[in-house]
Every structure is written in structure tokens, then in C-alpha cells.
Amino acid sequence: MQRLATPLVLLVLSATIASCVKNPYAATNRFYKQQARDFTRSLQTMPAAPDSVPAGRYSVGTTNFNLRKPNYVIIHHTAQHSVDETLKTFTLPRSQVSAHYVIGRDGQTYHMLNDYLRAWHGGVARWGNVTDVNSCSIGIELDNDGTEPFAEAQITSLLRVLSSLKRAYNIPAANFIGHGDIAPTRKNDPSALFPWPKLAERGFGLWYDAAVLTDTTAAPFALDSLGGVGPGITPREALRIIGYDTRDLPAAVSAFKRHFASAESGTELTEQDRRILFNLYRKCL
Numbered sequence: 443m444q445r446l447a448t449p450l451v452l453l454v455l456s457a458t459i460a461s462c463v464k465n466p467y468a469a470t471n472r473f474y475k476q477q478a479r480d481f482t483r484s485l486q487t488m489p490a491a492p493d494s495v496p497a498g499r500y501s502v503g504t505t506n507f508n509l510r511k512p513n514y515v516i517i518h519h520t521a522q523h524s525v526d527e528t529l530k531t532f533t534l535p536r537s538q539v540s541a542h543y544v545i546g547r548d549g550q551t552y553h554m555l556n557d558y559l560r561a562w563h564g565g566v567a568r569w570g571n572v573t574d575v576n577s578c579s580i581g582i583e584l585d586n587d588g589t590e591p592f593a594e595a596q597i598t599s600l601l602r603v604l605s606s607l608k609r610a611y612n613i614p615a616a617n618f619i620g621h622g623d624i625a626p627t628r629k630n631d632p633s634a635l636f637p638w639p640k641l642a643e644r645g646f647g648l649w650y651d652a653a654v655l656t657d658t659t660a661a662p663f664a665l666d667s668l669g670g671v672g673p674g675i676t677p678r679e680a681l682r683i684i685g686y687d688t689r690d691l692p693a694a695v696s697a698f699k700r701h702f703a704s705a706e707s708g709t710e711l712t713e714q715d716r717r718i719l720f721n722l723y724r725k726c727l
């Protein structure tokens with residue numbers, strides 16, 4: 443009896459202590475709940491036609507609807523030195539930045555915003571014809587200073603978050619991309635150390651067929667003197683079809699190389715880069 447009682451007492455004590463730990467974010471959590479209540483109220487009002495058109499005779503709401511779902515996942519590194527630093531930044535109204543998820547080096551994951559709400563993580567960005575990336579995406583920030591390898595526990599948690607998002611919202615593999623991909627002139631995250639191939643193996647993100655690097659017959663084109671990546675296909679066209687904003691071509695090439703050919707950086711496409719680019723382009727047609 444005595445032997446059983448001691449662990450029980452310890453358990454009760456530790457539970458009591460845990461429940462007494464003060465949440466340093468209690469005040470900003472109240473702010474979050476108030477914001478969510480305000481949005482709820484505005485969603486509950488019946489929609490009305492714009493003033494510029496004659497309204498119908500009745501107010502009629504449809505019976506058939508649900509919430510819009512995110513269709514992209516944008517991965518970032520924080521370029522900061524700790525999760526605490528990032529949590530503070532994302533709970534400071536004047537910073538005007540946020541993300542849905544923040545994942546620490548130890549794998550601890552903070553879900554900071556309901557997936558159905560719009561986080562401010564993409565900034566001015568573009569992918570294909572999508573010009574408001576924040577409105578259709580989930581933002582995930584990885585605690586990483588931008589020069590270090592990504593911790594294993596962190597990637598394990600990331601893969602679990604991605605699985606649950608993919609399952610919940612049916613997000614296509616090609617729509618898991620990086621911040622540097624959608625804002626090539628401004629951003630370089632996640633860094634070239636990010637393990638995209640590991641993600642692609644599990645269906646998160648596009649990847650090329652390894653055979654194109656070694657098997658020259660697998661690439662049905664001659665690298666032409668005009669610098670094309672395939673018959674009549676310029677690098678700009680191939681990058682554009684994949685989704686890159688090519689208005690600044692060197693920036694788009696650099697973003698592509700960071701994501702898909704991390705052994706090399708810069709704004710020049712090597713023969714290997716061209717093979718990879720053409721292979722990915724064909725997957726996106």
C-alpha cells in the first residue's frame with residue numbers, strides 16, 4: 443500500500459504543478475478568442491447584394507455550404523534563434539506576421555491559428571496564377587537560423603503535420619512548396635539544407651526522376667545552343683509551367699536551384715539543372 447501511495451502522490455503533485463504553470467501567452471490568447479468571436483459574428487450575418495445592383499425581394503441564404511479549405515502548404519525557416527523568439531514575434535500585433543504552425547528543433551509544435559483562417563506568412567508572393575497565396579495556404583515555420591541543418595525531431599513532426607493536412611484538405615503533392623519558391627526576389631527559405639527529397643518520398647512536393655541525371659536516353663532532347671531545356675522549351679517557359687514567377691528570371695532560376703539542385707547555387711543553369719527542369723516541367727503539363 444505504502445509503495446503504491448508514493449507514485450500516486452507524486453503523480454497528483456506533478457499534475458497540480460503543471461496546472462499551475464502560468465501561460466505567458468494568456469493575454470494574447472484572449473485577443474485571439476476576441477478576434478475569432480468578431481469573425482464569427484460577421485459570418486453569421488446574412489449576405490447582401492452590393493449597393494450598385496438592385497437587391498432581390500427577399501433575403502435568401504442557401505442551405506448548402508461549408509468552409510473553404512486550404513489547397514497549398516508553404517514551408518518557411520524562421521531565420522531566428524529560438525521558438526520563443528518566433529512565438530513572441532507572432533503574438534506582437536505590430537509585427538504583422540504569423541503562421542499556422544511553428545515547429546521547434548525538438549519537434550514541439552505550436553498550432554497558432556485555425557487552419558480555416560488566413561495567416562500572414564507569404565507576403566507579396568505568386569505561384570502560377572495564384573496571387574493571394576495567404577488566402578489559400580497553410581504556413582509552417584521551422585525554427586532554424588537559415589544556416590544550420592534541420593533537426594531530425596523537427597522533420598519528424600513536420601511530416602506528421604503534413605500528413606494530417608494532406609488527409610484533411612486533400613492537398614495535391616505539387617502544392618507543398620517553399621516561401622523562396624513563391625517570392626523568389628525577396629525570400630530564400632527554407633534553405634538549401636531543407637530535405638525536400640525526404641518530403642517528396644512521402645507525397646509532399648514535386649520531385650524529379652533520378653534517372654534523368656545519369657541516363658541520357660531518358661532525356662529526349664538535345665541541349666541546344668540556344669540554351670533551351672527541351673525542344674522549343676526555354677528555361678523561362680519551363681519554370682513558369684512549374685509555377686515560378688519568372689518576371690525576374692535570375693531570381694526564379696536561383697529559387698529553383700535552391701529547391702531542386704541544392705548542391706549548387708547561383709543563377710546559371712548547368713546541364714544537370716536543365717535535365718531536372720525539363721523532367722519537372724513535363725510532370726506539370
Ligand SMILES: [Zn+2]
Nearest residue numbers: 518519621631
Ligand atoms: Zn518565410
